[in-house]
Amino acid sequence: MLLLKKFSPIIVTILMALLPVPEGLPPNAWYFLCIFVGVVVGLIVEPVPAALVGLTGVSVVAVLGLVAPSATANRNWALSGFSNGVIWLIFAAFMFALGYQKTGLGKRISLLLIKYLGKNTMGLGYAVAFSDAILAPFMPSNTARSAGTIYPIVSNIPPMFNSLPDNEPRKIGAYLTWVGIASTCVTSSMFLTALAPNLLAVDIIAQGTGITITWGAWAKVMLPAMLPLFLLTPWLAYVIYPPTQKSSPEAPTWATAELEKMGRITVKELMMLGYALAALIMWIFGKQIGINSTVAAVFILSLMVLTDIITWQDVITNKGAWNVLVWFATLVSMASGLKKAGVLKWIGDMVSVYLQGMPPSTVVIMLILLFFVLHYFFASTTAHTTALLPLFLAIATPLIPAAMLPKTALMLAASLGLMGIITPYATGPSPIWYGSGFISQARWWGLGAIFGIIYLAAMLILTMVYL
Structure with missing residues (x-):
């Protein structure tokens, strides 16, 4: 075998x-x-x-x-x-995540939210969700963000209430687990730099269609669209999969003690916060001020090394970042080869025969629906993006007006984060949260189907309004 x-x-x-x-x-x-x-x-x-x-x-x-x-x-x-500039943007953003971890800023943000929001179980859910949202624009690895930064903190909370995988998991542990994975799926669609395959998708779109999607263009559409869904997610989890423990006075006390152990905020944490905000400003307003987003990321990375937020040794030994660079660079080449060799045109011509005559808006809705549901067959968002996005763009191009293509491309790319909710293997952090043992496999698939329908419905409604 x-x-x-x-x-x-x-x-x-x-x-x-x-x-x-x-x-x-x-x-x-x-x-x-x-x-x-x-x-x-x-x-x-x-x-x-x-x-x-x-x-x-x-x-x-x-x-x-x-x-x-x-x-x-x-x-x-x-x-x-x-x-490819996007590949180096992903690489630099991985270093931002390392800066959050080394300075302790990511941990401090999560603990502060638990301290002030964690007096009841739903408040804890919102603390977990907001921790993810604050880190999301700067950490394109949702695995590093959700599983590497937030999960280790959240995992300390259920044992305080004697909620363990084999003892009253529904008391509080199962709820926090589901909020942890559900919220990161929403934030992964909210920001272009919140999920590495988002950036891969944007580059595939640029190479296949010539359409450029900037950080600001993505945020202009997805931030207001995803914010209501993000704010509803902890509440939805509370209603659909309610915890039996409703209050959590121990959690703020524990967070306060952990913050005391960390001491006062350090100069390096403040510097890291400043660098993150500077990068965000350049990503949002880069087009207006004439600074490319990749150049901005590499510039901030250089400052992080020069000011000892991270070391050059950290850069050259960051296996995860270099691995992603090689991985995504080769996939970008393979995806572009589909067009160069003529495969995309052939598939597009063949499939379009069956969709001809349908209203363009119907074609777009069907493509997004199918693109989302097909993720059940993928254990990697990256593999899904590489395999299907070029094909779906090729199918869409001859069937919809040229003016609709940029919006369609954005909707397809933006659905990549949301689809991570559907299975225990659908996105990077899923196996970590699932592996905590608080939610059975059958329950996870059931919750994934329910939230998947909700998230897909939100995406389809957005598509209809946006088009």
Whole structure:
């Protein structure tokens, strides 16, 4: 079984390649599609690290010369992802997360919210949610944000009330667990830089359609749209999956004691807060003041190192950041190859036959609905983005007016965070919160379906209003 899993991407690729080349598709495009599908399978089952899956796929395509006629052109295509500004923005933002962790600012923010909001269980839920929202614009890894920063703090609270996975989990532990994962899914759609696949999606959209989605353009639509859903989420969890413990006087006391252990806010924490705000201002107003968002992120990263918020050693040894850089850079190249090889046009022409004649708004709604629901088959938002977003854009392009395409692209990309709620494996932090043991697998799937319907409905309503 393990051997089958390890070689499954290769097996799938070879089996597809042995099939007759479909009519209307050049042989090189068909073989590229075979390798692309193999890469997606590899991202789902992960027989080797995901970054190695992407690097292998790009290398094989370049060696076989499937994208361009010359060796130099294939090399340029294979390395194009590493010169991509969005990829370096993701890398720099990972360092922001490290700054929050090293200075203790992220922990202090969470403890302060628990101290002032945590007198009752719903208040604790809002403290967990607001902790995520405050960190979200600066931490594109929702795993680092939710599972790495917030979960370790929240995990200390249920034992105070003797709420354990095997003893009264519904008392308070299950509620806080669900609020933790549900709120991070909403914030992941609220901000462009709150989820790394958001940035990947924006780059795929730019390469496939020429449409540029800035931080400000995303926030202008998604922040006001997601804010009501975000504010409702802890309350919805309280109503749909209520805790039996309604008050929590011990939690503020514990948070106060933890803050006393931390001592007064340090100069480095204040500096980190200042750097975060400076980055946010440049991301929001970058277009007006002539500063590219990636340049702003790298500039702030340089200041963080120069002022010893983090060290250069931290930068070069941050395996997670470098791993994501290689992973996403290769996936960007693979996604762009779909267009270069002619695969997207072929799929778009083929599928559009079945959707022709429908009103454009109906086509958009159907695409977003299908894009969301298909996430049940993916254990990675990144794999979902890489595999489906280029195809959905290719389908949409000939069927809707050009003026609607930018809005449609934004809606597809913005749904990536919300869809993380549906399964115990749908987004990075899910296995961590699920692994706490407070919510059974059957219950998680049930709650995921309920909240998934609510979140999808919110996305569809937004789409209808926005279009």
